[in-house]
Amino acid sequence: MYPQLFTFWCAIVFVFGCCIGSFLNVCIWRVPRGMSVVSPPSHCPKCGHEITPLENIPLLSWIFLRGRCRSCREPITIRYFLVELVTGLLFALIFLKTAASGEPLTLLIPCFIMTAILICSAFTDCELGIIPDEFTYLGMAGGILSALLFPSAWHLESRITAFLLSLGSLAAAGGLMALCAVAGRKIFRREALGWGDVKFIAAAGALTGLPGALFSVVAGSLAGLLAAPFLRLIPKYRKRRTLRFGPFLAFGMLLWIFFGKELVGMYLRILN
Numbered sequence: 001m002y003p004q005l006f007t008f009w010c011a012i013v014f015v016f017g018c019c020i021g022s023f024l025n026v027c028i029w030r031v032p033r034g035m036s037v038v039s040p041p042s043h044c045p046k047c048g049h050e051i052t053p054l055e056n057i058p059l060l061s062w063i064f065l066r067g068r069c070r071s072c073r074e075p076i077t078i079r080y081f082l083v084e085l086v087t088g089l090l091f092a093l094i095f096l097k098t099a100a101s102g103e104p105l106t107l108l109i110p111c112f113i114m115t116a117i118l119i120c121s122a123f124t125d126c127e128l129g130i131i132p133d134e135f136t137y138l139g140m141a142g143g144i145l146s147a148l149l150f151p152s153a154w155h156l157e158s159r160i161t162a163f164l165l166s167l168g169s170l171a172a173a174g175g176l177m178a179l180c181a182v183a184g185r186k187i188f189r190r191e192a193l194g195w196g197d198v199k200f201i202a203a204a205g206a207l208t209g210l211p212g213a214l215f216s217v218v219a220g221s222l223a224g225l226l227a228a229p230f231l232r233l234i235p236k237y238r239k240r241r242t243l244r245f246g247p248f249l250a251f252g253m254l255l256w257i258f259f260g261k262e263l264v265g266m267y268l269r270i271l272n
């Protein structure tokens, strides 16, 4: 592909990602609170001012309004800006990596769904300590359906084989994590691993395969272990008995999406 055309497509994917991020913001706020994501239209929680299309342009509106409601000047959390930016950047980087490495572009579909699910899960887990079923079930359905429609993302020609591989990865990853959750509960006599985390890993299996799901558990656990002593320095986190695992699983999954193949290759070279 010509460099100019490549840059053009990267920019298009970035803008597309920012728009998806704008919708993820709605999901992050409304889904864990049991609210519909379509109605009522977005409004300021303080004065009820309905957000106009012009005030809803990803990234730009937040900057031009200087992070405040246009009607009552109530501050709008920077999360809105961050989620849009992070989604846009991740989508563009995934596109860049996939195109540059000559992978089939159909791989973008499960990767984009996975990215959307992990962003939503990381934020709701961080904020409220839950990963809503709506996110994880959607990830599972998205994984199985995209395998059936685009088997080339799994480097397969047969739709049925890709479908079965995705379904099998879901069951294996979810089953293993469920076993860990039950064993953890028996050993530590409290919830060591939440069911939201179990379902997140099952969805990761359906979207990226069993190796990706297991890698994100191992990398996420290591990152959690490393981060725990530092989190204890923050007063808000000091009193919590358990670590919220969602953001670390999300981090592990991102590592897999960007560097999974290289890391596994390195590991195998060391073993040999």
Ligand SMILES: [Zn+2]
Pocket (backbone or CB within 6 Å): 044, 045, 046, 047, 048, 049, 069, 070, 071, 072, 073, 074
């Ligand atoms: Zn307002």
